[in-house]
Amino acid sequence: MNDIKRTENAMIRVWKEMDINEIKKHMLSAGELSANCDNCQQLGIDFMKEPICPNCGTGFKYITFRKKDSKREELFAIGRINKNRPDLIILDYEDIKRACGKSKAQDIFG
Numbered sequence: 001m002n003d004i005k006r007t008e009n010a011m012i013r014v015w016k017e018m019d020i021n022e023i024k025k026h027m028l029s030a031g032e033l034s035a036n037c038d039n040c041q042q043l044g045i046d047f048m049k050e051p052i053c054p055n056c057g058t059g060f061k062y063i064t065f066r067k068k069d070s071k072r073e074e075l076f077a078i079g080r081i082n083k084n085r086p087d088l089i090i091l092d093y094e095d096i097k098r099a100c101g102k103s104k105a106q107d108i109f110g
């Protein structure tokens, strides 16, 4: 039998239980042209280049895109990040928002 392994890369979204507080320490929150450090809220970070925050020094592992106008725009931005920053894990903004809302509610209600 012919058992040659072929690789065929595709963008697959993964669901995984993760610590939102740990994510927020190492996450870039990206807008159109630049990003914020979610750890210290430093603005204007070049998300195509910066491996660490120039202000607080945290290492970036994750990035999320604040809402794009269209799905097409979002997919384009994700494609560019994937190509330029293979070191970053791209997280879905809706997931982050939901998880942050939940952790805030937990802070309030115990």
Ligand SMILES: [Zn+2]
Residues within 6 Å of the ligand: 037, 038, 039, 040, 041, 042, 053, 054, 055, 056, 057, 058
């Ligand atoms: Zn920072």
